Amino acid sequence: MNYRDKTDISATILEVANGGASKSKIISIAFLNHSSSLQYFRMLLKNNLLVYQKEKRMFKTTPTGIQFLQLYHLMNELVNENNNLSGIQGAT
Template identity: 40%
Template sequence: MKYRSRTEITVLILEAANGGATKTKIMYKSFLSYAQLKEYFTMLIENALLEYEDGTQKYRTTEKGLRLLKIYNQIEELIPSTINTSNKDIF
């Protein structure tokens, strides 16, 4: 697997939690260890991008998190795919 930025991992977590998901489901969908997932959950919850629902015992992407996903996807569309590949293709 290629190197992933913190932003890409954050986006994978928010997409996995969209609509509600358990820790295990999010962990598998974002390809993270439990220790890594705990670190990201702390950051995402503190920044109000992810919330925990006691009744369903699931994590859900907040409205703020959904806005971040929308903006990320818009930016991704604007950037040519050659930027996301290795530099050898450019030179």
């Protein structure tokens, strides 16, 4: 498995929770253990990227979290384009 940094893991959680997802579904799809998942849930909730809907017992990505995902995907596209250009002779 490739190394994933906090940003990648956070983005995965937000993608899974977009539209609503249970804690166990998020943990399973994001390949997290219970203790590390708690750290991510706390951080994402604190930063208003994720909300917990108590009545439905599920997490949901907030509009701010969706903005984060859009910027995350844009950043990855730019990095991938730059990596593709690095193989071209004369590219800086």
